[in-house]
Amino acid sequence: MTENGSPEEGLSRRGFLTWAIAGLGAFIAAALGATGTGYFISPAFGKREEDWVDLGLAKGFKQNEPLKVDFVERKRDAWATVERRSSAWVVTPNGREFVAFNPRCTHLGCPYRWSSEKKEFLCPCHTAVFDIDGRVVSGPPPRPLDRFPTKVVGGRLLIQPAASKEAA
Amino acid sequence: MTPRACWDWACERTGLDRVWDALMARHIPEARGPVAWFYALGSATLFVFTLQAVTGALLAMNYVPSPDHAYDSVRFIGSQVLFGRFIRGLHHWGASAMVILVALHMLRVYFMAAYKYPREATWIVGVTLFTLVMGFSFTGYLLPWDQKAYWATMVGTSIAGQTPVIGPYMSKVLLGGAEMGAATMTRFYALHVLVLPMVTAAALGAHLFLVVWHGISEPPRRKEQGS
Amino acid sequence: MTDWHAAYRERYKKLKEAGKPFFPYAVLKDTLVAALILCVLSYLAWHFGAGLEELADPTDTTYNPRPEWYFLFLFQALKFFPGTLEAVAATLLPGLGMLILILLPFIDRGPARHPLDRPFWTILGVATLAGIGWLTWAGYRSPLTNPVVEKDPVTLQGQRLYRDLNCSYCHILGGKGGQLGPNLDKVLGNHDDAWLTKHFRDPQALSPGTGMPKLDLLDDEIHALVAYLDSLGSGPYSAEAPKLFAENCAACHTIHGKGGDTGPDLSLIGSARDKAFMRNYIADPSKMNQASSMPGFSGQLTDHQIEDLARYLSSLR
Numbered sequence: 001m002t003e004n005g006s007p008e009e010g011l012s013r014r015g016f017l018t019w020a021i022a023g024l025g026a027f028i029a030a031a032l033g034a035t036g037t038g039y040f041i042s043p044a045f046g047k048r049e050e051d052w053v054d055l056g057l058a059k060g061f062k063q064n065e066p067l068k069v070d071f072v073e074r075k076r077d078a079w080a081t082v083e084r085r086s087s088a089w090v091v092t093p094n095g096r097e098f099v100a101f102n103p104r105c106t107h108l109g110c111p112y113r114w115s116s117e118k119k120e121f122l123c124p125c126h127t128a129v130f131d132i133d134g135r136v137v138s139g140p141p142p143r144p145l146d147r148f149p150t151k152v153v154g155g156r157l158l159i160q161p162a163a164s165k166e167a168a
Numbered sequence: 169m170t171p172r173a174c175w176d177w178a179c180e181r182t183g184l185d186r187v188w189d190a191l192m193a194r195h196i197p198e199a200r201g202p203v204a205w206f207y208a209l210g211s212a213t214l215f216v217f218t219l220q221a222v223t224g225a226l227l228a229m230n231y232v233p234s235p236d237h238a239y240d241s242v243r244f245i246g247s248q249v250l251f252g253r254f255i256r257g258l259h260h261w262g263a264s265a266m267v268i269l270v271a272l273h274m275l276r277v278y279f280m281a282a283y284k285y286p287r288e289a290t291w292i293v294g295v296t297l298f299t300l301v302m303g304f305s306f307t308g309y310l311l312p313w314d315q316k317a318y319w320a321t322m323v324g325t326s327i328a329g330q331t332p333v334i335g336p337y338m339s340k341v342l343l344g345g346a347e348m349g350a351a352t353m354t355r356f357y358a359l360h361v362l363v364l365p366m367v368t369a370a371a372l373g374a375h376l377f378l379v380v381w382h383g384i385s386e387p388p389r390r391k392e393q394g395s
Numbered sequence: 396m397t398d399w400h401a402a403y404r405e406r407y408k409k410l411k412e413a414g415k416p417f418f419p420y421a422v423l424k425d426t427l428v429a430a431l432i433l434c435v436l437s438y439l440a441w442h443f444g445a446g447l448e449e450l451a452d453p454t455d456t457t458y459n460p461r462p463e464w465y466f467l468f469l470f471q472a473l474k475f476f477p478g479t480l481e482a483v484a485a486t487l488l489p490g491l492g493m494l495i496l497i498l499l500p501f502i503d504r505g506p507a508r509h510p511l512d513r514p515f516w517t518i519l520g521v522a523t524l525a526g527i528g529w530l531t532w533a534g535y536r537s538p539l540t541n542p543v544v545e546k547d548p549v550t551l552q553g554q555r556l557y558r559d560l561n562c563s564y565c566h567i568l569g570g571k572g573g574q575l576g577p578n579l580d581k582v583l584g585n586h587d588d589a590w591l592t593k594h595f596r597d598p599q600a601l602s603p604g605t606g607m608p609k610l611d612l613l614d615d616e617i618h619a620l621v622a623y624l625d626s627l628g629s630g631p632y633s634a635e636a637p638k639l640f641a642e643n644c645a646a647c648h649t650i651h652g653k654g655g656d657t658g659p660d661l662s663l664i665g666s667a668r669d670k671a672f673m674r675n676y677i678a679d680p681s682k683m684n685q686a687s688s689m690p691g692f693s694g695q696l697t698d699h700q701i702e703d704l705a706r707y708l709s710s711l712r
Contacts, residue, residue, distance in 0.1 A: 017419035024426040028433055032222060035251040039226050042250030074564070078230070079237060079244035081561055192418035197410040204424060211425035212432055219433070239450045246447065257440025265436060267465045278499075278520055281508040285400055288500035295496045309463060318451030319460030327473075330482030348453075386410045388508035 051075055052151070052158040055090065058098070059155065066091045066114045066121070066132065068103065073161050086161055088148055089114065089121070091132060100159040101134055102146035121145070190380065197386035206280075207384060209273040216265050217372070220304075223259040224361065231311070233357035235350055238313035263305055270301050282385035290378040293371055300368045307360040310353065321356075322348060399506040449554070464535075468527045471534035550671060553623025556616055565607070568627070576607060583624060591621045626671045636707035639700055643692065650711065658689060665709040674705040 055069050066089050073084045089101040101121075105112050110125035120137060121130040128139030135144045149160040169177070179185040199207060230249055232241045245252040274294065277283055283291035310321040325348070329339030344351030415421075452458075462470050469489065476484040495502075503516055510517040562568070565576035572579075586594070593600060595617040598607035612620070640650065647658035664673070676683050678701055679691040692701060 014419060017423050021419055021423050021426050024423075024430045028426075028430055031433060031437065032219070035254055036222060036226055039249060039251045039255050040229070045250075078248075079232070079240035081564065192416070192422070194417050195411050195414045196417050196421055197407070197414045204421075205428070207421065208424045208428040212428045215425075215429040216432060216436075219436070235451070239447075242447060246444065253444050254437075254440050256445045257443065258436055260445035261436045261439040261443075264464070265432060269432075275520070275524070279510050279517065281503065281510075281513060281516070283500045284504070284506075284508065285403065285500075291500050292497055295493065298496075299493065305463060305465070312447055313451045314448040315451055315455065315458055316448045316461075318453065319458050320462055323460045323462065323470075324466075327482075327485045331486040332483060335482070383407065383411050386407060388510070388512075390509050390511060 051162050052160050055088070055100075055157045055159055057155060058092075058095070058152050058157045061090055061092050061095070061098070061157070063092055063095055064132065065116070066101075068114070071161075075162065088159055088161065089145075090157070090159075096152075098150045098152065098157055099134070100148040100150050102148060104146070105141060106143050106145060107139070107141040194380065194383070196384050199387045203387050206276045209269060209276055210379070213266065213269040213273055214372070214376075216262050216269055217368070220259060220262050220266060221365065223255050223262065226255050227259055228361055233311065233353045235313060235353060238311065238353060242312045242314075263308060266301055267305060270298050274298060277385075280385060280388050287378070287382050287385060290375060290382065293375045293378065297368065297371050297375060300364055300371065303364050304360065304368075307356040307364065310356045311360065313353065318348070321352075403506065449551075450558075464531070467534040468530035471530040471537065474537075549619050549622045550626045552616075553619035553621070553626075556612075556620050557623060560610060579624070579627075583627060588621050588625065591624060592617055595620055626669055632703050632706035632710065635700075636703045639696070639704050640707060643696070644704075647689070661708060662711060665711040668709070670705045670709040673708050674701055677701050677704055 051074070053071050053073055055071060061067055068087055068089050070085065070087045073086045075082050075084065087103045089103055091099045091101070103111055105123040105125065105128055107123065107126055107128055110123050112121045112123040112128070112130070114120075115122050119132060121132075121134075123129075123139065123141075126140050128141045129137040130141070130145050131137050133144075134147065151158050175184075227245060230241055230245045230252070232238055242256070245256055247253075249255075277291065277294070306321075306324060310317045325339050325342045328342055329335045331338055340346060342352075342355075343349075344355040461467075472488060473481050473485055503513065505513075507513050557563070557568070563572035565573045567574065567578040567580055590601065594602075594607075595610065595612055597609055598605050599609070640648075644658075644661075645654040647655045649656060649660045649662065651662050668676075672683070676689075677691075677696075678693040680687040680689040681691065696704070
């Protein structure tokens, strides 16, 4: 069954061929495996795109008077562009610094409203109450109101609704 | 445990050694010289088929079969996904390689008359596999939804539509309606990634079983000697 | 006829026993070939990619469809069948081919296996191969059915930019898009190139308070976008254009019932061809369509007049 020659010679030849097959197989698997795995796991290393939404002139917001601003969030979702209607509560203590709250209560996600008489945010679902800085005054919420990053560029207020941050 | 012990453990529980004996330790008639390389064409086709399955599954992760999104998702693969351009390139060129290898494999069998007794069934299943490869190529061509894809499929389906009597029905069945559009894409996609792969896997299994069962044909010799 | 079957089995059994095991001898060859194929495919994939043409455009009347190379011979073969026969041949030819392939083991049944012992089948095979090769080559060389319309690369770049910048999010163009900004189908042509260039550089400069964002485009990108929009919109044509048509074209062409019938009726030409096509066609028809008997006007009319005519014609839709 072996090549002409002694059985040992045949055996070593066989061993060499087996190693050659294993080597070539490893090469194929590595080439395909590296690129294929890279393709598969690449989303893990993708950076989140920074989408800033323009909420209008910063001068338009009155001091210490929260205002609910509706906006259309436009997001690049892989190959598609999706639009999402969303809103934020904007508060400014001095007209220069701005805070934008995620309009969902941190308890169960209900939309809350501002009561200008009590100067508090009131959630209708489980009677949660937050103060003007988003701190929990009473009720079940586990943490203060979530905030969107804000910045003022060229006199216009921009927020980043995709990156809702839990307030410290 | 040593590798030997692992192997023994697995053999005792799965009969792996008998599978190995049947598939790998089986003897094949000796082929001398360059002719021996012709016998690698079948396995080469199998290799490229596997390659197409792997790259195809990866591509499907970022592809939408709809006229609204197909083109953008293919562009996304090519520009945004790590190795996306390479994987799509492999799938694209692999499709051509598939056709070439199947054709060469068939020519090998044809000129060596390997389709003769007792391997007639192997040949018939093989011809079926050839038509399946053509089906893959026809349905896959449309999916990027670019100009080339659209118009080539338009020509292909209108040719089918010119068949006497059944033509108009055939073209509507192919297109999933009276015109080429969203229903055509989902139809071609389902055929390309579900129906054809399943049928091909079954036919491939039968083909390989028959090859092993009959043994690979010997290189033909001049005239009948002996017997 | 079947007495050789048993003999074959016997002989094959001996050959098999005398042969070598599948592993590792044949497997090594298989693995080598697989590795080689992967190298070739990787090179092609890495170097050439897969290519992607423009988005499918069902309204494009100038595209030259071409089948994938391995179907080319079939399309070329169909050209030998005139008229209705072509349709019959289109299904009959491949059908017959497949039938012969499937039935092959039942037609060629003798014990002979060597190609030289089966001259008929060997010659048939070689002849078929040569025929397919020749048809493929002829198909590859055959002239395109549609005249090749050279799309201006700058215009194409502009079209791509329009897509990439997602302009259709706010603007309607070709009936598709959002309604936040002006409908380009309606306003295109209201402004000249200089206005558009300034507008793309800084939208606020020309229309204060506009919702259009400043896109920070490079100069050549702006140029491409302007060229693209130019190629679409008919643009305003002067009062002179219909007169130019009456003097130079109406002898052969009809618009809304007036004119000659030597050339095609142009009453709706704007919906079939874009302005760039018409400008090039008026200047030199032979470049776009060798069969055309229309004279070129590049010497008789100034570029400005040709542009004017092209704008006028593309407004006819």
